[in-house]
Amino acid sequence: MSSEAKSEDDLREEIGTFLQANFPQIEMHGGSAAIQNLDRESGEVSIQLGGACSGCGISPMTIQAIKKRMVSEIAEIETVHANTGGGGGSGHGDKSPSFPGETTDSGESGGDDGGAPTAPF
Numbered sequence: 375m376s377s378e379a380k381s382e383d384d385l386r387e388e389i390g391t392f393l394q395a396n397f398p399q400i401e402m403h404g405g406s407a408a409i410q411n412l413d414r415e416s417g418e419v420s421i422q423l424g425g426a427c428s429g430c431g432i433s434p435m436t437i438q439a440i441k442k443r444m445v446s447e448i449a450e451i452e453t454v455h456a457n458t459g460g461g462g463g464s465g466h467g468d469k470s471p472s473f474p475g476e477t478t479d480s481g482e483s484g485g486d487d488g489g490a491p492t493a494p495f
Contacts, residue, residue, distance in 0.1 A: 417452030428458045
C-alpha cells in the first residue's frame with residue numbers, strides 16, 4: 375500500500391469507475407455490478423454481478439477478467455471476490471440471455487470455435 379492511503383469512499387469510487395470503464399458491456403447486456411464488501415486494510419473487495427449476468431454463460435469469463443484487471447490496475451486491491459450470486463431462476467428460464475448480434479441456433483454457426491463462448495471484451 376502507498377504511504378498516502380485513499381479513503382474508503384475514494385477507493386469505492388475508483389472501483390466503480392474501473393467497472394464502468396472496463397466493462398461497459400455488463401450494463402449494455404442488462405447486467406449490473408456492485409461492490410458488496412470492501413476491506414481497505416486487507417485489500418479485498420467483493421463484487422456482485424446481477425441482472426442478466428445471473429445465468430449468463432459468459433459470466434465466469436467476465437468474473438475472471440474483473441479479478442485479473444482490477445488487481446493489476448488498482449494498487450490498493452490485492453484480492454477480488456466476484457460472483458453472480460444467482461442460483462438461476464432470474465426470469466430467463468433455461469436459456470442464457472442473448473446479446474445483440476448473437477444467434478441462439480447452436481447448429482448453424484458453422485464456426486470452428488468448438489462451442490466455447492468468447493468474452494465480449
